[in-house]
Amino acid sequence: MNRPVALRSIFLAFWLACLFPGAALAASLPTPNILDAASPNAQEVSKLFWLVMGFSIFVMAIVTAFMIAGIVGGIRDRNKDEEPPQTHGNLKLEVAWTVIPLIILAILLVPTLRAIYQLDGFAAPDNAIEINVVGRQFWWEMAYVDSGVITANEVVAPVGTPLKLNLASADTMHSFWLPQLAGKTDLIPGNQRTLWFTPDREGVFYGQCAEICGDSHANMRLRLVALSPENYQTWLAAAQKPAEVPQAELAVAGSQLFIEKGCVNCHAVQGVNTYNRTGPDLSHIGSRTSIAAGMLPNTRENMIRWLRYTDTVKPGVAMPNLGLSQEEAESLSAYLETLTLPGFDMKRAFSGDKPAAEVAATLPRTNLASLEDKE
Numbered sequence: 001m002n003r004p005v006a007l008r009s010i011f012l013a014f015w016l017a018c019l020f021p022g023a024a025l026a027a028s029l030p031t032p033n034i035l036d037a038a039s040p041n042a043q044e045v046s047k048l049f050w051l052v053m054g055f056s057i058f059v060m061a062i063v064t065a066f067m068i069a070g071i072v073g074g075i076r077d078r079n080k081d082e083e084p085p086q087t088h089g090n091l092k093l094e095v096a097w098t099v100i101p102l103i104i105l106a107i108l109l110v111p112t113l114r115a116i117y118q119l120d121g122f123a124a125p126d127n128a129i130e131i132n133v134v135g136r137q138f139w140w141e142m143a144y145v146d147s148g149v150i151t152a153n154e155v156v157a158p159v160g161t162p163l164k165l166n167l168a169s170a171d172t173m174h175s176f177w178l179p180q181l182a183g184k185t186d187l188i189p190g191n192q193r194t195l196w197f198t199p200d201r202e203g204v205f206y207g208q209c210a211e212i213c214g215d216s217h218a219n220m221r222l223r224l225v226a227l228s229p230e231n232y233q234t235w236l237a238a239a240q241k242p243a244e245v246p247q248a249e250l251a252v253a254g255s256q257l258f259i260e261k262g263c264v265n266c267h268a269v270q271g272v273n274t275y276n277r278t279g280p281d282l283s284h285i286g287s288r289t290s291i292a293a294g295m296l297p298n299t300r301e302n303m304i305r306w307l308r309y310t311d312t313v314k315p316g317v318a319m320p321n322l323g324l325s326q327e328e329a330e331s332l333s334a335y336l337e338t339l340t341l342p343g344f345d346m347k348r349a350f351s352g353d354k355p356a357a358e359v360a361a362t363l364p365r366t367n368l369a370s371l372e373d374k375e
């Protein structure tokens with residue numbers, strides 16, 4: 001390799017390495033960006049991130065400078081005949097590169113320990129809203145301890161009040177992760193963990209199971225919907241009431257199929273059957289932004305697809321494919337659409353002028369084309 005080419009490749013490699021994270025940040029899609037914190041606890045984590053990042057860049061710059069100086073020197077001297085000076089062992093250098101990292105690590109240890117104690121589940125304030133979260137292959141159940149409200153895959157919470165989540169698993173290990181709100185916490189069978197944070201702005205925040213748990217681990221997503229305190233109170237009241245009884249013919253037929261086809265054996269719907277937790281509570285499924293643990297936007301078309309091709313849409317799913325016809329799936333979907341929160345419109349639940357658009361922008365981006373291929 002001649003000199004200009006060698007030098008140019010070094011610089012090119014350097015700039016490419018800098019560009020990649022930049023490009024990822026620039027693609028400002030509604031991704032769960034850990035650095036775009038929406039709670040003081042997540043803020044703490046991103047502050048730590050920048051601190052460690054700062055030290056790392058500093059160390060990298062020094063090491064790279066020495067490296068480049070060495071390479072440039074080597075290239076310049078390559079035609080010289082004499083041997084370069086030979087050295088062996090250097091006590092001062094050895095001490096320096098042991099002590100300097102120790103100092104850096106000691107500096108980083110202080111804020112790290114502080115953050116660990118602050119974020120600890122036991123530190124949750126007394127006024128926290130307590131929610132029991134159970135992870136299952138491949139969905140989440142949320143049970144509000146005080147109000148008895150049960151939802152699935154979407155946590156609804158008020159801005160400004162701490163949430164205390166008691167995390168448990170019904171089968172294998174999962175990990176609860178809402179990157180903009182708190183760090184990951186594992187759900188370990190037979191062991192309860194706690195996590196707390198306080199959402200500090202309205203919005204829909206993405207989450208994801210972060211511990212590989214089976215075929216559809218990547219499809220085990222979740223949402224946190226943070227509402228203004230007033231809207232949260234309205235939601236809470238609505239969530240405790242059954243949805244209105246369906247009137248339209250198609251939906252009424254669907255409500256009968258819901259019983260005939262055995263959906264009631266696994267799914268609870270307020271006012272229809274009693275407490276049943278084999279599958280997600282569907283009492284207000286019509287008001288959810290997504291279905292199948294955050295996989296698909298909640299539309300009629302997607303619901304039909306889900307009911308007819310359950311196991312193709314979501315590999316390894318615990319809901320059986322019931323062999324429904326297109327007509328049956330249509331009336332069931334029409335029925336499920338009527339199961340909305342009475343007197344509460346999730347799409348208009350945000351104050352200000354970004355309501356429905358915000359919900360729409362935060363819908364999941366699943367590659368539907370690939371699903372169609374399978375059908």
Ligand SMILES: [Cu+2]
Pocket residue numbers: 173174175209210211212213214216217218220
């Ligand atoms: Cu998982």
